[in-house]
Amino acid sequence: MSDIILEAKNIRKYFPIKKGFFMREVGQVKAVEDVDFIVRRGETLGLVGESGCGKSTLGRTLIRLYEPTKGEITFDGKDFLKLKGSELRQKRRDIQMIFQDPYSSLDPRMTVGQVIEQPFIIHGLLQKRERELQVKQLLELVGLKSSHINRYPHEFSGGQRQRIAIARAIALNPKLIICDEPVSALDVSIQAQILNLLKDLQKRLNLTYIFISHDLSVIEHVCDRIAVMYLGRIVELTTREELFANPQHPYTQALLSSIPTIGTGKKKMARVLSGEIPSPINPPSGCTFHPRCPQAFAICPKVIPVLEGPADHIKACHLYTKENSTTPKELL
Amino acid sequence: MNPVVQVKDLETTFFLKSGPFKAVNRISYEINQGETLGIVGESGCGKSVTSFSLMKLIEKPGMVTNGEFLLNGRNILTLKDREIEDVRGGQMAMIFQEPMTALNPVLTIGYQMDEQIKKHLRLSDQDSRDRAIEMLQLVGIPSAKERYAAYPHQLSGGMRQRAMIAMALSCNPKFLIADEPTTALDVTIQAQILELFQSLQEKMNMTVQFITHDLGVISEVSDKMMVMYGGQTCEMGPTQDIINSPAHPYTAALILSRPQHGHRVERLRTIEGSVPAPHELPKGCPFANRCPNVLADCWTIKPPRLPITGKPGRTLACFNPL
Ligand SMILES: Nc1ncnc2c1ncn2[C@@H]1O[C@H](COP(=O)(O)OP(=O)(O)OP(=O)(O)O)[C@@H](O)[C@H]1O
Ligand SMILES: Nc1ncnc2c1ncn2[C@@H]1O[C@H](COP(=O)(O)OP(=O)(O)OP(=O)(O)O)[C@@H](O)[C@H]1O
Ligand code: SF4
Ligand SMILES: [Mg+2]
Ligand SMILES: [Mg+2]
Numbered sequence: 001m002s003d004i005i006l007e008a009k010n011i012r013k014y015f016p017i018k019k020g021f022f023m024r025e026v027g028q029v030k031a032v033e034d035v036d037f038i039v040r041r042g043e044t045l046g047l048v049g050e051s052g053c054g055k056s057t058l059g060r061t062l063i064r065l066y067e068p069t070k071g072e073i074t075f076d077g078k079d080f081l082k083l084k085g086s087e088l089r090q091k092r093r094d095i096q097m098i099f100q101d102p103y104s105s106l107d108p109r110m111t112v113g114q115v116i117e118q119p120f121i122i123h124g125l126l127q128k129r130e131r132e133l134q135v136k137q138l139l140e141l142v143g144l145k146s147s148h149i150n151r152y153p154h155e156f157s158g159g160q161r162q163r164i165a166i167a168r169a170i171a172l173n174p175k176l177i178i179c180d181e182p183v184s185a186l187d188v189s190i191q192a193q194i195l196n197l198l199k200d201l202q203k204r205l206n207l208t209y210i211f212i213s214h215d216l217s218v219i220e221h222v223c224d225r226i227a228v229m230y231l232g233r234i235v236e237l238t239t240r241e242e243l244f245a246n247p248q249h250p251y252t253q254a255l256l257s258s259i260p261t262i263g264t265g266k267k268k269m270a271r272v273l274s275g276e277i278p279s280p281i282n283p284p285s286g287c288t289f290h291p292r293c294p295q296a297f298a299i300c301p302k303v304i305p306v307l308e309g310p311a312d313h314i315k316a317c318h319l320y321t322k323e324n325s326t327t328p329k330e331l332l
Numbered sequence: 333m334n335p336v337v338q339v340k341d342l343e344t345t346f347f348l349k350s351g352p353f354k355a356v357n358r359i360s361y362e363i364n365q366g367e368t369l370g371i372v373g374e375s376g377c378g379k380s381v382t383s384f385s386l387m388k389l390i391e392k393p394g395m396v397t398n399g400e401f402l403l404n405g406r407n408i409l410t411l412k413d414r415e416i417e418d419v420r421g422g423q424m425a426m427i428f429q430e431p432m433t434a435l436n437p438v439l440t441i442g443y444q445m446d447e448q449i450k451k452h453l454r455l456s457d458q459d460s461r462d463r464a465i466e467m468l469q470l471v472g473i474p475s476a477k478e479r480y481a482a483y484p485h486q487l488s489g490g491m492r493q494r495a496m497i498a499m500a501l502s503c504n505p506k507f508l509i510a511d512e513p514t515t516a517l518d519v520t521i522q523a524q525i526l527e528l529f530q531s532l533q534e535k536m537n538m539t540v541q542f543i544t545h546d547l548g549v550i551s552e553v554s555d556k557m558m559v560m561y562g563g564q565t566c567e568m569g570p571t572q573d574i575i576n577s578p579a580h581p582y583t584a585a586l587i588l589s590r591p592q593h594g595h596r597v598e599r600l601r602t603i604e605g606s607v608p609a610p611h612e613l614p615k616g617c618p619f620a621n622r623c624p625n626v627l628a629d630c631w632t633i634k635p636p637r638l639p640i641t642g643k644p645g646r647t648l649a650c651f652n653p654l
Contacts (some may be wrong), residue, residue: 015486051491052491159376181489187374187375189586190375257547277473
C-alpha cells in the first residue's frame with residue numbers, strides 16, 4: 001500500500017458568470033487554479049488562506065461534488081475522476097467531508113438518527129436493526145448519548161450539531177475526511193472538545209484529514225503539514241514547525257503577524273495588508289499577491305512564480321527563485 | 333449623560349413541550365455612546381437569544397417575559413410592529429451569526445441591500461445601488477460590482493458574512509449588534525472588518541454589542557465585557573482587567589481552554605462535563621456541576637451579581653471566586 005493516499009495534480013475549478021435572459025457567459029470565477037499536492041496516509045494536511053481563496057471549492061472538488069475544470073486526482077491508487085458506477089460508489093465511501101456550516105448542513109426535518117443513518121441507506125448497507133445499533137454506537141463515539149437518536153438538530157447546541165456532522169462523516173469508516181472549518185462556529189471550550197475528538201478518532205480509526213481553517217492557532221494545533229492558499233493557488237507548503245518558525249511567503253508572514261493576542265489590551269486595528277483584496281474574476285498579473293505585497297519588486301507583476309524549493313518547504317515567490325535569491329532586491 | 337443602551341432584567345423564555353425554559357435569565361447591562369461591550373460564553377448560553385430579544389425578533393414558542401431595553405431612553409420592547417420596522421436596520425442593526433438568516437437565497441445580494449437602503453435612507457434607485465456597491469467594497473469584497481448581482485450561494489462562506497456586514501452598516505446604525513461577525517473570516521480580513529467598525533465608531537459614535545467566542549478578538553476590540561453562562565451573567569467589567577485576572581471560575585476555564593499560538597499541547601484543556609439540560613440546571617449557580625471551586629451553597633442558592641471590592645467597574649456572581 002502506498003504511503004500516499006491522495007494526489008491532486010493541476011486541479012483547476014472555474015465557475016462561469018452568466019448574465020441576462022439568455023444566460024450568456026460573460027466571465028469566469030477562477031476559484032482554484034493549478035493546485036498540486038499530495039496527502040500522506042494518517043497525516044493531517046492543513047489548508048489555510050484568505051476568505052474566498054478557494055478552500056471550500058478545492059475540498060468539494062476533491063470529493064467530486066464539483067467536477068474540476070481540469071486536473072487529475074489519484075485517490076488510494078485509483079484515478080478518481082475516471083471512476084464510474086459501483087467502483088466510484090465504493091471509493092466515495094472512503095472520502096467524506098464535514099461541511100463548513102454546521103447549521104445548514106443538517107436537514108432540520110430529520111431526526112439525528114435519520115441523519116446519521118443516511119449514508120448506510122444511500123450505500124444500501126445493513127438492515128434496519130443493525131443500522132440503529134450502528135447509529136447508537138456512533139453517537140457514543142462522538143460523545144453524545146444514544147438516547148439522543150430521536151431528537152431534531154435544532155434541539156442541540158452548535159457544538160453538539162458539529163458532533164452529529166462528524167458522526168455522519170465517520171459512519172462508513174472512511175479513509176480520508178475533509179474537514180471544512182469544523183470548529184470555527186464554536187466557542188473555545190467546545191472547540192477544544194471537538195479538536196480532541198478528531199485527534200482521538202484519527203488514532204483509533206487511522207484516519208487522514210485535510211483540515212480547512214482560517215484560524216491559525218487551530219491549524220497549528222492539529223496539522224502535520226500546512227498548505228497556504230492565496231487566490232486559488234497554493235503559495236507555500238511545509239511542515240507545521242517550519243511554517244510557524246520560518247514562514248517565507250510574504251502572505252504567510254502577514255497571516256502570522258495578525259493573529260489576535262489575548263491580554264495585550266484594546267488596540268487600534270491596523271490593516272496588515274494594504275491594497276484591494278484581488279478578485280478571482282480578474283486576478284492580478286504575475287504573482288497575484290503583488291498589489292498587496294510589501295516586498296514586491298520588478299519581476300513580480302510580470303511572471304507567475306512557481307511553487308518550488310527544497311521538498312519539505314516549497315513556496316511560490318520570486319524572493320526565493322533562483323535568479324533572484326542572490327540579488328538584493330534594491331538592485332533589481 | 334445616559335447610556336445609549338440600557339438593558340434591565342431581560343428575561344426570555346421558550347415555552348417548550350417539556351416546560352418553560354429561560355434561555356435568558358434576568359440580564360442587565362448598559363453601554364455608553366461609542367463604547368463596545370463584548371459578550372462571551374459557552375455555546376447555547378443565550379448570547380444570540382439576548383440579541384434577538386433586543387431586536388424584537390423572538391418568535392413563538394419564545395417570548396420576552398420580563399425586563400426592558402431602552403435605546404436612547406426609548407423603550408424598544410413595547411414598540412408596535414410598524415414602529416420597530418423603522419428602527420430595525422436603521423437606528424439599530426444586527427449582524428447575524430448565520431448569514432443565511434439575514435440573506436434571502438433567491439434574491440441577489442444587491443437587490444436585498446437596495447431595498448433596505450431605499451427604505452431607511454430614502455435614496456433613489458441609482459444612489460442606493462451606488463451606496464450598496466460602496467459598502468461591499470468597504471467590507472473587502474473584490475469585484476463588488478459583479479458580486480452585487482450574485483446570489484448568496486455564489487459567494488464563499490466569508491463573503492456571505494461580509495455581504496451581511498455591509499448590509500447592516502449601510503444605513504449608519506447608532507447601535508450595532510454584531511453576533512459572531514468575523515467567525516468565517518481569516519485574520520487579515522478580520523482585521524480589516526474590525527478596523528472598519530472602529531472607524532465608523534469614531535466617525536459616527538456608533539455603540540456596539542460584540543458577541544464572539546474568540547477571546548483574542550474580545551480582548552482587542554472591546555472596552556468592557558460580559559461573560560455569560562446558562563442564560564445568566566457570570567461577570568462583567570473592563571475587558572483587560574477580566575482577562576488578566578478573571579474572578580469567575582468559568583471565565584478562568586474559558587481562558588485556559590483556548591488553543592494558543594506557540595503553545596502547542598497534545599490535548600487541549602477542556603471544561604469537564606457539559607452544560608446541563610434546561611430542566612437539569614442546578615437551583616443555585618448554573619456552573620455548579622462543572623465548577624472546580626464548587627461549595628455546598630452553590631448548588632442551592634443563586635449567587636447574586638455584586639461589585640468586587642477594590643476592583644472598580646467589576647461585578648461578579650460567584651460564592652467562591654479565584
Ligand atoms: N427557537 C428555539 N426554540 C427552542 N430553544 C431555543 C430556540 N432558540 C434558542 N433556543 C435555546 O436557547 C438557548 C440559548 O441559545 P442561543 O442561540 O442564544 O445560544 P448562544 O449563546 O448564541 O450559542 P452559540 O454560541 O452556539 O451561538 C439554547 O439552549 C438554545 O437551544
Ligand atoms: N457555486 C458557485 N458559483 C459561482 N462562484 C462560486 C461558487 N462557489 C464558490 N464560488 C466563488 O469561488 C471563490 C472561492 O470560494 P470558496 O467558497 O472556495 O472560498 P473559501 O476559501 O472556502 O472561503 P471562505 O473562507 O470564505 O469559506 C469565491 O470567489 C466564490 O465567490
Ligand atoms: S513574488 Fe513578489 S509579490 Fe509575490 S509574494 Fe513574492 S515578493 Fe511578494
Ligand atoms: Mg469556505
Ligand atoms: Mg449564537
